[in-house]
Amino acid sequence: MLDRKKGPLSKLYPLTKLVFLFCAIILAIVYDWKFGYLVMVPLTLVLALFSGNFIGFIKKFIGALLLFVIFVFLFKIMLDKSDSQILFQWQFVIIRIQGLIDGLNQTSVLVVMAAVVLLFFETTEVEDLMISLQQRKVSHVVSYIVLSTLQMIPDMVKRSKVIMQAQQARGIETEGNMYLRVRAFFPSLGPLIISSISELEERAITLEVRGFSASIEKTFLKDIQSRAIDRILSIGFILISIALLGWRIYLWLF
Amino acid sequence: MAVLELKDVSFKYQLAKETILENISFSIEKGEFVALVGRNGVGKTTLCSIMRGLIPTFHTGTMNGQVLLNGMDISDMSIGDIALHIGFVFQNPFVQVSGVKQTVFEEVAYGLENLGVERSEIIRRVEEMLIQLNIDHLRTKHPMQLSGGQSQRVALASVLVMDPEILIIDEPTSQLDPQGTEEVFETIRLLKERKKTIILVEHKVDWVAEYADRILVIHDKHIVKDARANEVFSDPMLLETGNNLPQVALLALKLRELGEASFDNIPTTLDDAVEQLKGRGE
Ligand SMILES: Nc1ncnc2c1ncn2[C@@H]1O[C@H](COP(=O)(O)OP(=O)(O)O)[C@@H](O)[C@H]1O
Numbered sequence: 001m002l003d004r005k006k007g008p009l010s011k012l013y014p015l016t017k018l019v020f021l022f023c024a025i026i027l028a029i030v031y032d033w034k035f036g037y038l039v040m041v042p043l044t045l046v047l048a049l050f051s052g053n054f055i056g057f058i059k060k061f062i063g064a065l066l067l068f069v070i071f072v073f074l075f076k077i078m079l080d081k082s083d084s085q086i087l088f089q090w091q092f093v094i095i096r097i098q099g100l101i102d103g104l105n106q107t108s109v110l111v112v113m114a115a116v117v118l119l120f121f122e123t124t125e126v127e128d129l130m131i132s133l134q135q136r137k138v139s140h141v142v143s144y145i146v147l148s149t150l151q152m153i154p155d156m157v158k159r160s161k162v163i164m165q166a167q168q169a170r171g172i173e174t175e176g177n178m179y180l181r182v183r184a185f186f187p188s189l190g191p192l193i194i195s196s197i198s199e200l201e202e203r204a205i206t207l208e209v210r211g212f213s214a215s216i217e218k219t220f221l222k223d224i225q226s227r228a229i230d231r232i233l234s235i236g237f238i239l240i241s242i243a244l245l246g247w248r249i250y251l252w253l254f
Numbered sequence: 255m256a257v258l259e260l261k262d263v264s265f266k267y268q269l270a271k272e273t274i275l276e277n278i279s280f281s282i283e284k285g286e287f288v289a290l291v292g293r294n295g296v297g298k299t300t301l302c303s304i305m306r307g308l309i310p311t312f313h314t315g316t317m318n319g320q321v322l323l324n325g326m327d328i329s330d331m332s333i334g335d336i337a338l339h340i341g342f343v344f345q346n347p348f349v350q351v352s353g354v355k356q357t358v359f360e361e362v363a364y365g366l367e368n369l370g371v372e373r374s375e376i377i378r379r380v381e382e383m384l385i386q387l388n389i390d391h392l393r394t395k396h397p398m399q400l401s402g403g404q405s406q407r408v409a410l411a412s413v414l415v416m417d418p419e420i421l422i423i424d425e426p427t428s429q430l431d432p433q434g435t436e437e438v439f440e441t442i443r444l445l446k447e448r449k450k451t452i453i454l455v456e457h458k459v460d461w462v463a464e465y466a467d468r469i470l471v472i473h474d475k476h477i478v479k480d481a482r483a484n485e486v487f488s489d490p491m492l493l494e495t496g497n498n499l500p501q502v503a504l505l506a507l508k509l510r511e512l513g514e515a516s517f518d519n520i521p522t523t524l525d526d527a528v529e530q531l532k533g534r535g536e
């Protein structure tokens with residue numbers, strides 16, 4: 001009935017995990033694919049063992065990977081015009097080293113992002129995130145934007161399924177090969193976006209009516225506190241990131 | 255002084271061709287229980303949103319006139335602070351789930367958290383509200399997994415628990431069976447005893463006639479009648495605006511037409527009818 005998150009990582013203060021998330025993404029941006037694929041992704045997978053739902057995490061992660069890795073990567077590899085060493089050749093499909101590296105480089109940031117964001121939500125309740133933002137006096141507007149964006153994603157997924165079904169019922173093909181599915185998907189975007197926006201608006205009104213932005217200090221029934229471990233970890237993440245950033249800049253300069 | 259006053263309010267939705275409401279003026283005193291009636295699509299919900307200050311901030315359009323809350327122009331108040339004075343229960347219960355809470359208990363408590371009410375007080379008030387609206391058994395359920403009727407009660411509880419001085423309630427019984435309807439009206443009656451000002455949109459005129467003090471009839475963009483409940487509901491003119499009359503009044507009118515019975519004035523509530531018919535038996 002209730003799917004309260006379990007596992008040790010869920011006990012951390014949401015902002016601690018948020019610090020980790022941002023550090024990981026920034027480092028993935030400044031370093032190349034080796035850091036992303038060989039350090040951050042394995043690290044995230046290890047952390048996911050403590051999420052309380054490793055299997056669920058892996059499923060979503062693989063789903064996300066398939067989505068853009070396949071697109072970006074294949075695209076990149078095929079269009080590679082360099083004359084680096086040929087890795088693999090089959091009829092007109094030629095994979096060269098350079099294409100592979102470019103592909104890895106271009107996807108590493110996205111893959112790291114997907115991994116840490118998924119891990120974050122696998123271990124953090126939206127409500128806890130809201131509470132921690134509000135405890136830190138983050139403005140209502142910002143916490144509302146965070147909240148609604150987070151809610152919109154699963155909502156849109158659910159709704160796109162409903163819309164797909166409706167289109168199927170009207171005889172539009174949404175199953176079968178990739179081409180047919182892609183072609184069926186685009187007309188559904190319009191209704192999807194409109195219904196999501198109108199829902200967002202209604203939800204904003206709902207929150208307003210319940211005093212969400214009243215100029216009063218809120219009470220929180222749920223007790224969410226930043227503990228010593230949270231402070232240690234946050235400072236640790238930040239120091240490590242600064243050191244790695246410094247190292248990277250040093251390498252660039254000299 | 256009036257707690258809520260509308261001065262010559264007109265409104266047109268941004269994309270609509272025509273104005274939906276024109277020259278609406280009325281004022282409501284503290285402790286009054288006012289019902290809005292009118293056929294579907296006449297603009298009752300729109301009027302509620304205007305009174306709550308959601309129009310023109312959230313639903314855009316052209317609005318003229320003024321809404322005064324305790325003498326203050328509502329457009330000068332922050333939309334968040336209006337929540338301290340006015341409770342608003344929407345027509346559609348499914349869209350008024352906050353989306354941040356995992357249980358009905360927490361959902362009902364949410365408004366109080368936002369108002370900064372002390373923890374023990376929150377718990378006390380939520381417990382009381384759960385019992386009053388007969389949703390205590392749902393306390394650990396997820397707010398998004400309720401039936402229409404359950405959702406409607408939770409939505410009502412979530413707003414009532416905040417204990418605002420004015421309550422605007424838009425068709426709170428549309429998804430409820432007769433027993434649920436009675437519970438809701440009983441709850442509203444208790445609010446009235448506590449001197450709350452209540453504005454209710456409701457199609458079930460038999461109930462409205464029993465409980466409300468004053469009726470505003472909206473028809474074709476205007477308020478065509480603003481009078482005591484027994485006056486409005488005993489007048490067959492109301493039928494011409496697409497509204498119903500209470501069964502009791504219909505029966506009395508029919509009897510009078512058939513020459514079967516005469517009434518000093520047409521009764522609109524059961525008690526009223528009983529009072530007038532007493533002692534007439536052969
Ligand atoms: N956001 C909007 N934009 C344009 N027209 C709207 C909007 N909301 C409602 N309307 C229209 O305004 C009219 C009155 O609606 P409403 O106030 O909900 O009536 P009621 O509550 O009396 O049934 C309806 O015809 C409706 O289609």
Ligand SMILES: [Mg+2]
Pocket residue numbers: 298299300345424
């Ligand atoms: Mg309505």
